[in-house]
Structures are given as structure tokens and as C-alpha cells.
Amino acid sequence: MTESTDSTGNTDSTDLTPPGVNAAFSTPDSGESRASVFMVRGDWAVRHEAAAVAPPAEGAAVRDLWPGLPTTYRNGFDAACSTDSARVYLFKGATCVLYDFVQNTTVPPNASPAPIGDRFPGLRKDAPDFAEGIDAGLPAPDGTVYFFRGSRCVNYDIEGDEVLEQGAIADFWHNPDHPAPGIADGIAAAFNHPATSNGYLVTRDGKRYVECDTDPVRHRVTSGAKTLRDRWPYRTFLTVLDGSDGRLWVFDADSGQPIRQSQTGREPGGVVISPDGFRVLATAKGAGGGEGTLALLDITAGTLKTVAAGAWPYRVAVLPDGSAAYVTNPLDEAAHAIDLVTGEKHRIGTGPRPDGVVASPEGDFVYIGCDADPAVAVVDTARQEVVRGLGGWTTATCMALTPDGATLAFGIPPVNMVAVASTSGSGEPPLVPVGQSPEQLVASPDSRYVYVANRGAEVKVIDVAAVREVAPIRVRDRSNAIALSPDGEHLFVTSERVDSVQKVRVSDGVQVEEFPLGSALGLSAYLAVGPAWG
Known part of the structure; x- marks a missing residue:
């Protein structure tokens, strides 16, 4: 162990x-x-x-x-x-x-x-x-x-x-x-x-x-x-992770009640709420080129445990049953499957510069974006190996998988596009312009839309079936992270160097609340929403 x-x-x-x-x-x-x-x-x-x-x-x-x-x-x-x-x-x-x-x-x-x-x-x-x-x-x-x-x-x-x-x-x-x-x-x-x-x-x-x-x-x-x-269901919590210094905030997503503020580690690349609802998982770069970590913060207890996660752990996803986390390591051309019971990790070769990672609704596959041909490595979680690829020759970074498991959207920052790929398809997927660099994607609960934070003053909205942009949602300038409430009714948005999170109603784009952070974020941030105990 x-x-x-x-x-x-x-x-x-x-x-x-x-x-x-x-x-x-x-x-x-x-x-x-x-x-x-x-x-x-x-x-x-x-x-x-x-x-x-x-x-x-x-x-x-x-x-x-x-x-x-x-x-x-x-x-x-x-x-x-x-x-x-x-x-x-x-x-x-x-x-x-x-x-x-x-x-x-x-x-x-x-x-x-x-x-x-x-x-x-x-x-x-x-x-x-x-x-x-x-x-x-x-x-x-x-x-x-x-x-x-x-x-x-x-x-x-x-x-x-x-x-x-x-x-x-x-x-x-x-x-x-x-x-x-x-x-x-x-x-x-x-x-x-x-x-x-x-x-x-x-x-x-x-x-x-x-x-x-x-x-x-x-x-x-x-x-x-x-x-x-x-x-006895859980509340919905919002987590906010500063991409520079690893400061982490947890809020009640409905009321804005501050639940926890903590510190994970430097230069993180992603954050998720564990399926069991007790922890927040966030990556952190190792000091002096050493081993990086996956931080596991117990939301209400406040305790923080870390497990080794490779040279520079970046994005993170968790299987729906909570048994394992998958962390990408761009410097290692690999991802690590980390057992969330024992902390043991298994290396999976992926291809150059693995970035975004998402798990299928059944937990049988994990999709990892790379700079390769094809751009997305599909990992069979039972075999712990790459079994195929999709997405054509390009660079796949931030990702969102529709809840029905049928469509994988991934950002291509060099060309300011988002690819909309069928998880069962092959070849070059259609692309949708998103204005500026796509930073974080999230899919609606009904699998109809993908929302894109893009360093601009609008959250772009992609109609999945039509594969085109529809009316955007106006937000604060230079958005860098988004999350969506489980009912699909509210977006949570952060922007560069701001000291709060916007809560925006999806139906009309009206800001309904603002959650103060107490200090400004850096250039990058990461958001996650999910049911959690507390």
C-alpha cells in the first residue's frame, strides 16, 4: 500500500x-x-x-x-x-x-x-x-x-x-x-x-x-x-480551486454558505467532488521537480491526506463508483489510476502531453486528451490500458462528456475551437468556434448543451445535436472556469484575478448571487459542483 x-x-x-x-x-x-x-x-x-x-x-x-x-x-x-x-x-x-x-x-x-x-x-x-x-x-x-x-x-x-x-x-x-x-x-x-x-x-x-x-x-x-x-440526500456543494497556489474553497451551492477553506498544493490542474460526497480531490505539483500529489480533503472534517500521483499531476477524474481516480501527467506521457482505498497507483501510457480526463457514466472507460493522432486515448478501466483512440489528429485539452455517454467535447486552444465527437465514432470530429481559448467545459444534465469558459466575457453555449453555437451567456470579463448545478439551472463562473464566484441563471443570463472569496484568484481556476455531505 x-x-x-x-x-x-x-x-x-x-x-x-x-x-x-x-x-x-x-x-x-x-x-x-x-x-x-x-x-x-x-x-x-x-x-x-x-x-x-x-x-x-x-x-x-x-x-x-x-x-x-x-x-x-x-x-x-x-x-x-x-x-x-x-x-x-x-x-x-x-x-x-x-x-x-x-x-x-x-x-x-x-x-x-x-x-x-x-x-x-x-x-x-x-x-x-x-x-x-x-x-x-x-x-x-x-x-x-x-x-x-x-x-x-x-x-x-x-x-x-x-x-x-x-x-x-x-x-x-x-x-x-x-x-x-x-x-x-x-x-x-x-x-x-x-x-x-x-x-x-x-x-x-x-x-x-x-x-x-x-x-x-x-x-x-x-x-x-x-x-x-x-x-437522506446531500446538499449541493461548489468547490473553487486557485490554479496558482492551490487555495481551495467549498460553498453550499444553493445558499452560498462557506463550508471550508483549505490549502492543497502549488500549480494544481483540476478539482472534483468524490462520488461518495465526503471529499474534494485536487492535484498538486511536486516541489523541486519531485513527486506530485493527489490531495484528498475531507470536506466537513477538514483533514487532508495526499497520495503520490506522478511527476506533475494535472487534470483529475473519478470513477462513478468512487473506487479510483485518474490523473494525467503531461511530463510523463501517462496517466495514473489511483486506488482511492489503498492509494496504490498504476501507470497507463497515453501519448504526448495528456491533459483533460473524464470517466464514462458506467465507469468502464476513461477518456484522456493528448497532443497526438488520434487526440483522445480511450482507457478500458478493467484492463487499465488504452484500447483505442478517437478525435483525429489535433490537441485535446479540457473535456466534457455528456451524461448519456454519447458525446465527448474537448477544447483545442491553438485554434480556439471545441470538437464535438461521438464516443462510438472515428475520424475527424466537427469543430465549433468558441471565440477565445477554451478553458473549462461542462455538459448539461439533459446532454443537449456544452458550456465553454473561454477567457472572454461570454460563456459560449454549444448545441450538441446541431453542432453549432447558440446564444451565449454574458458573464464577467475573461472567464476561466465554469461549473453547472445538477439541475442545469445555474452556472458558476470565475474570471481572471477576481475575488468572487458568479452564480448565473442559465435561462436568462441574470446573475442571481455572488460568492465572495476574500482574496483574488490567479490567472487560472477550476470549479466543480456535486452533492456532498454537510
């Missing part, structure tokens, strides 16, 4: 896979407050409306959402257990506190965290290891609660301070209709749907869940494992 480096400069050989949520709880309707589900990941939390299948209503640092928490809990906690009110038990290490999320205070006010064994003496008596720490808690409709630790579970009577039942999770929640729900080795979090006996048990990786019936008489799982983000 390749060594990775964290934000402190230390190296390790741990799994690069980021963890998911580590705590969750629900609160019922209370006055103007709607029934909500909160999910916590480290020192960050999000709030979903319990009845909605929609992105969270808000997300912020734990210390900002709940300033009344005890000091040691403001950077996160290990577990939570709801009650039938807005009061929730929170656990950290071997301590516990009862917190009122409407009043935003501990119960009673200014109460310090107490040992778990003091708060729940029956645990110390009959399940003493639970007094040392709890992984998750879940209320039952009869007023009792379930506590989880490792692979075990207890049903606890709070009023009587006694353990009513205990056993292995696999046995406790067994249902022959769902024999392998993926929770036998433990769970990361648990929460109930307010005012019902329906519950959710989050698998140990913090990214999947199973439904359950929380009634103590018939407690059992009621579904197989499902992806957490399908039921």
Missing part, C-alpha cells in the same frame, strides 16, 4: 476510505420546530426534516449549532439517544449529558457530563462494558431505550434503572426475511422516526442503514441495507 500523508505531515498506511456519520438522533414537532433528524459526523452536523426526502435544511459545525453543549462535546460526540421530547442523551467516551435541543441547554442547566454508569446505574450492574462507552442509542415506544456497543445491544428501562434484555445485535434484531442486513458487527448510529415505532440502524461504515421495528415485543430489522444518502 502506498503511504498517505495527513494534514499534520505524518504518514500512515491506513485505509483512505472516509468514514460516514457517527451519531444521529431525532426530535419531534415542538412549536414552530418541525420534526427533525440530525446526523453528526465528527464536529459537523446536518438537520433534515424528518418527513421529507430532501437535502438537509441546514448544516454547520456542532459548536455553532449548539453553543450550549459542554465544552468537551462542542467538537463532536460519539453517540446520541432520543427521547419522546426534544431532550436527547449524548455520549462521549464514558460520559453522558442530557441536552434540550429546543432550549439549547443541558438538563438541568449548566449540568456537567456525568459518568454513564452514574446516569444509568443498571448498566454498571448488568452490562458494565456499556458504562465505558456507547456507540448508539435508540428509543422504544414504551419509554425504554436500546443501547449499542460493539456487536451487542441492551434494552434499558430508564425509570426502573435496569437492563431488561441484552444480547448480540444479530440475534436481537433478527428477521428471517432479512437474514444478512449488515449490522452484526456493530452500528455507527441509530435514530427513530418521531412518534412512530419505525427506526433506522446505521451500519458501521456510517453510510448505509437498515429499517427496524423498535417495539420491545417485536424488535427486528424490516429491510435490507440501503444507502443512507438515498433516503
Whole structure:
């Protein structure tokens, strides 16, 4: 396994896979407050409306959402257990506190965290290891609660301070209709749907869940494992990367809320949000001609890991399943496939000056632009080798692949053109003039249009089927990067040496918002938009 480096400069050989949520709880309707589900990941939390299948209503640092928490809990906690009110038990290490999320205070006010064994003496008596720490808690409709630790579970009577039942999770929640729900080795979090006996048990990786019936008489799982983000979707985030010094900003793309500002590395060439929604990936040139890196910034945790990525890693793309990143290396006439679990990399010879790179919707192919004949190397991701080419003799730089996988557009800066090539075709593709040098391309979600940032005061718009330019969208002078919202309704645009990002409505070209950066970008920038946790 390749060594990775964290934000402190230390190296390790741990799994690069980021963890998911580590705590969750629900609160019922209370006055103007709607029934909500909160999910916590480290020192960050999000709030979903319990009845909605929609992105969270808000997300912020734990210390900002709940300033009344005890000091040691403001950077996160290990577990939570709801009650039938807005009061929730929170656990950290071997301590516990009862917190009122409407009043935003501990119960009673200014109460310090107490040992778990003091708060729940029956645990110390009959399940003493639970007094040392709890992984998750879940209320039952009869007023009792379930506590989880490792692979075990207890049903606890709070009023009587006694353990009513205990056993292995696999046995406790067994249902022959769902024999392998993926929770036998433990769970990361648990929460109930307010005012019902329906519950959710989050698998140990913090990214999947199973439904359950929380009634103590018939407690059992009621579904197989499902992806957490399908039921509790993410927000859409925008990332902005300065192409000179590697400064990186992350915003909520809808509200403009600043989420994170960080530093990657010098002379980067691209940025993407990982498909799992937890990280931003950006390339960085090595110092003094040394090995460059692929930086993996955990968006809400703020931690940064790097993996070796070749002589001068430039553009980057990630397979849809998140298993690997593909990084081009112009100085090496190659791309590297980097395993996003282990950090191991595999060199793939491509041809001269590889530049833009995109992955097919199924992840079976990666397209890499080169200065060659043909201009685009098509990599079979199963074989990790170039299997054919397309695009004719030219130079292919920035790229966009339509979501249907049928059309590859790539910039040809020397002639101020964009080629519109069929991914199943061959020969010379048709070209569309784009005014000045194409810098970054993005395709619309319906695969009808390609938008082009071109160092001009207009974003050029290419009709894919007609292979011609249609009405452009006016933006600030000398645009150098663009991204498109997942619904296709808004463009995000940066320009040379500006200190903000424009948010422009596609339908009429009206700027609807501007996200301040606090300092000016350099000559180049890179943008990416995608769903992300937080």
C-alpha cells in the first residue's frame, strides 16, 4: 500500500476510505420546530426534516449549532439517544449529558457530563462494558431505550434503572426475511422516526442503514441495507480551486454558505467532488521537480491526506463508483489510476502531453486528451490500458462528456475551437468556434448543451445535436472556469484575478448571487459542483 500523508505531515498506511456519520438522533414537532433528524459526523452536523426526502435544511459545525453543549462535546460526540421530547442523551467516551435541543441547554442547566454508569446505574450492574462507552442509542415506544456497543445491544428501562434484555445485535434484531442486513458487527448510529415505532440502524461504515421495528415485543430489522444518502440526500456543494497556489474553497451551492477553506498544493490542474460526497480531490505539483500529489480533503472534517500521483499531476477524474481516480501527467506521457482505498497507483501510457480526463457514466472507460493522432486515448478501466483512440489528429485539452455517454467535447486552444465527437465514432470530429481559448467545459444534465469558459466575457453555449453555437451567456470579463448545478439551472463562473464566484441563471443570463472569496484568484481556476455531505 502506498503511504498517505495527513494534514499534520505524518504518514500512515491506513485505509483512505472516509468514514460516514457517527451519531444521529431525532426530535419531534415542538412549536414552530418541525420534526427533525440530525446526523453528526465528527464536529459537523446536518438537520433534515424528518418527513421529507430532501437535502438537509441546514448544516454547520456542532459548536455553532449548539453553543450550549459542554465544552468537551462542542467538537463532536460519539453517540446520541432520543427521547419522546426534544431532550436527547449524548455520549462521549464514558460520559453522558442530557441536552434540550429546543432550549439549547443541558438538563438541568449548566449540568456537567456525568459518568454513564452514574446516569444509568443498571448498566454498571448488568452490562458494565456499556458504562465505558456507547456507540448508539435508540428509543422504544414504551419509554425504554436500546443501547449499542460493539456487536451487542441492551434494552434499558430508564425509570426502573435496569437492563431488561441484552444480547448480540444479530440475534436481537433478527428477521428471517432479512437474514444478512449488515449490522452484526456493530452500528455507527441509530435514530427513530418521531412518534412512530419505525427506526433506522446505521451500519458501521456510517453510510448505509437498515429499517427496524423498535417495539420491545417485536424488535427486528424490516429491510435490507440501503444507502443512507438515498433516503437522506446531500446538499449541493461548489468547490473553487486557485490554479496558482492551490487555495481551495467549498460553498453550499444553493445558499452560498462557506463550508471550508483549505490549502492543497502549488500549480494544481483540476478539482472534483468524490462520488461518495465526503471529499474534494485536487492535484498538486511536486516541489523541486519531485513527486506530485493527489490531495484528498475531507470536506466537513477538514483533514487532508495526499497520495503520490506522478511527476506533475494535472487534470483529475473519478470513477462513478468512487473506487479510483485518474490523473494525467503531461511530463510523463501517462496517466495514473489511483486506488482511492489503498492509494496504490498504476501507470497507463497515453501519448504526448495528456491533459483533460473524464470517466464514462458506467465507469468502464476513461477518456484522456493528448497532443497526438488520434487526440483522445480511450482507457478500458478493467484492463487499465488504452484500447483505442478517437478525435483525429489535433490537441485535446479540457473535456466534457455528456451524461448519456454519447458525446465527448474537448477544447483545442491553438485554434480556439471545441470538437464535438461521438464516443462510438472515428475520424475527424466537427469543430465549433468558441471565440477565445477554451478553458473549462461542462455538459448539461439533459446532454443537449456544452458550456465553454473561454477567457472572454461570454460563456459560449454549444448545441450538441446541431453542432453549432447558440446564444451565449454574458458573464464577467475573461472567464476561466465554469461549473453547472445538477439541475442545469445555474452556472458558476470565475474570471481572471477576481475575488468572487458568479452564480448565473442559465435561462436568462441574470446573475442571481455572488460568492465572495476574500482574496483574488490567479490567472487560472477550476470549479466543480456535486452533492456532498454537510
